[in-house]
Amino acid sequence: MTANNNSNNNNIIDSKYPKIAIPLVPISRFLIEKLRFHSSKTFLIENETKNTYTFNEVADDSLRMAHVLSTNGLKEGQHFGVCGHNGYELITTLIGGLIVGGVAVPINADTSVDYNLLSQLTISSLPVTGFNWCSTDIVLNTTPLTHINGLIQLFSSLTTGSQFVVIKNNLLTNSAHLCEAIEEWRVSAAMFTPQTIIEMIKDDHLEPITIKSLRKVICTGSSLPKNIGHKFVTKYSIQDFRQSYGMTEMCGFVTIEPIGSSDNETCGIPVPSVSIKIVDTDTDIALGAAQVGEVCVKSPQLFNGYLTTGASNGGLSEELVDAIDSDGWFHTNDIGYYDRNHKLQIVDPIDDFIQYRGLHISPTSLEAILLSHYNVKEVAIFGAFHRTYGQTPTALVVLKKSDDNNNKSLINEDDSDMTEVLKHFINDHLMQQKITVEELYIVDEIPKTISVAVSGETRRLKLFAESICEKQECNVKCVNNGYADGVCKSGETVNFCVCGDCVPQKCTDSCVKDHMKGTCEQKIDGMCVCN
Structure with a gap:
């Protein structure tokens, strides 16, 4: 993709790439067409079971699952939860529900709270922008498929015709296991978090020769500490390493380093159809190059808002909470700046x-x-x-x-x-x-x-x-005020004392009996306080 010379206007950084028209078609039709196009080629590889599935098999079983879900009452526009670990069943259930016209609510099996609702999946296709993946690539799954990063990896592999190696959830944080999968399946492309990259750099037992097939890496998830990208590229001879910046609210990338770039220190430039600006956190005025402020994003890819239970009728219905300002900008709560080349650098979330x-x-x-x-x-x-x-x-x-x-x-x-x-x-x-x-x-x-x-x-x-958890007793002042003073150690952000051997948790009879010293006479933010 060739960049043009679009310049920023009033400190607004527009994408240098031509705008992409996103067709308003059901994503289910888009996915089935792509699955049929790649037909008998191997698509999914389950690393732990060694099972493999072709594009056609995924299409056939997704259609069967759509029939099952429809027969059991799922209707167009209804929300359906998809809960499970990375694997074939999760993928075919997700696509099957989308075929019916349902709105996917991916739920991680390892968490008790679902906070990623991807209602956009019912209304548009997912053009692959910023990737350098192709039909000959073998892509490694590195995050849960109920997370936006996992869905991007899955659907981008499906779209490009790449093979996709699926890793079980409980092994995703094990960098040594990921490297074993890279070696076994000769993985050529992956999206890594900064933590995985750091672990791979720090692991002196990992020989670069074992993952020599890995050529393309995109860093995503959070900001990468300075010089870490260069060390990673040098140690493993990565041909195409790029940082990116994205979010669930964008259903993907906001910025990414251009293909072929040797810059390992920035998050790159806006992807097609995306504009960004940096605003002063107090005045909301758009700032210029090298000035630090809050990152704001505008794009047709932006979500419509946060879906929540309605407060007006006791939580019996759902309401869409608007998160876009009157000018169409989404305030990300991330602090960053852009340089003279209009490349974005993320510093940290405001709250951090x-x-x-x-x-x-x-x-x-x-x-x-x-x-x-x-x-x-x-x-x-x-x-x-x-x-x-x-x-x-x-x-x-x-x-x-x-x-x-x-x-x-x-x-x-x-x-x-x-x-x-x-x-x-x-x-x-x-x-x-x-x-x-x-x-x-x-x-x-x-x-x-x-x-x-x-x-x-x-x-x-x-x-x-x-x-x-300090092995000390709480003093009265600490308990009364809810923060550290003298003997007790804690932080204002957690807002309760950490004392004795206890691990803070909701105050219940069982909590008092099994975990606390004495009785639960005080509650601060709903937590037990050792007495």
């Missing part, structure tokens, strides 16, 4: 920024420093409540295991010594910025979200409660 001594600090920039240390495998930084500074940068770190191949080993110190080593390491880098990481904890694991990225909700709001 740490408010420290009047400064607004990006956690990602701090994480990049710790990730440069040889002994660090994973890191997550968030703002914990501080009475004087507002918030203070707090780090969770997972250490690498010893490197037997190169006879390297971790520093021969216990966790407390290693904690001090890493605190000195990052604070030495931050000295000129007058920023200090006050707390650093070494943990065995950092929780992941269903998109297999360390996202804001998990990383910033809940990690302290889930990973750092």
Whole structure:
């Protein structure tokens, strides 16, 4: 696809590519036509079972599933939930429901709350923009198929005629397992999250020769720390590596690096039919190049709004909550900027920024420093409540295991010594910025979200409660006010005390009996407070 020379107008960055007319046809017809076009070629490969299915088999079983769903009462326009793990049955059920004309509600089997409703799937086709996949590619599934990234991988493979290697949900966070699948099936293309890329760089036991078939990689899910892309490309000799920026509300990409670009540090330019602008978070005025603000998006691909239960009749009906402003812009809640080449750079979601001594600090920039240390495998930084500074940068770190191949080993110190080593390491880098990481904890694991990225909700709001439970008693002041003071450790964002051996959870009789010390006399945000 060739870019033209469209320029920005009033600090609005339009796509340099020609606009694409999105036909208003049922996606089911589009998918069946593509499945029939590629016919007897192998489409799906289940990595764990080794089962394979052709495009025709997927089409036939999807049509059978459509008949079953229709017979059992599913009607056009009705919502149907699709709950399950990555696999053939999930895919044919999803397509079958779309054939009937239903609105898909993908539900991850590993989560208790569904928050991705993809009603757009009933009204338009999915043109493949920004991809460099073709019919000879073998694509690796790297996220749940109930997540927008998983659906993009599935439908893009279906559209281009690529083979698609499906990975079970519980193995998606295992980078070693993903690499084994790449080697076994000679995978040539994949979409990786930053966390997977970082793990592959840090894994000294993974030989680049084992995944030499991998040529095309798109990074998606969250912002990639500086220089990580270059290290990944260098280690694995990736021919086509590109960062992207996308979201569920766009049903795909907002920006992506152009095909053939050697720039590993930005999220690229707007895809066809997309415009972006950066606005001041206080005044909403559009900003120029290199000025940091909130990213706003305009496109015919944008969703219509968030579907929720109606408040006017006790939640008995559904209402569409408009999220687009009067000028057609969607405010993403992400902070970023564009450079002189109109390439987008995402800094962090607004809610993730740490408010420290009047400064607004990006956690990602701090994480990049710790990730440069040889002994660090994973890191997550968030703002914990501080009475004087507002918030203070707090780090969770997972250490690498010893490197037997190169006879390297971790520093021969216990966790407390290693904690001090890493605190000195990052604070030495931050000295000129007058920023200090006050707390650093070494943990065995950092929780992941269903998109297999360390996202804001998990990383910033809940990690302290889930990973750092101080073996101390709560004092009265801490319990009454709901935050750390003196003995107790916690954060304003989690808004309750973490004390004793308890893991914060909803206050029930069972909770008190099995998990708490004493009785549940206090509730803060619906959580038990140790007494």
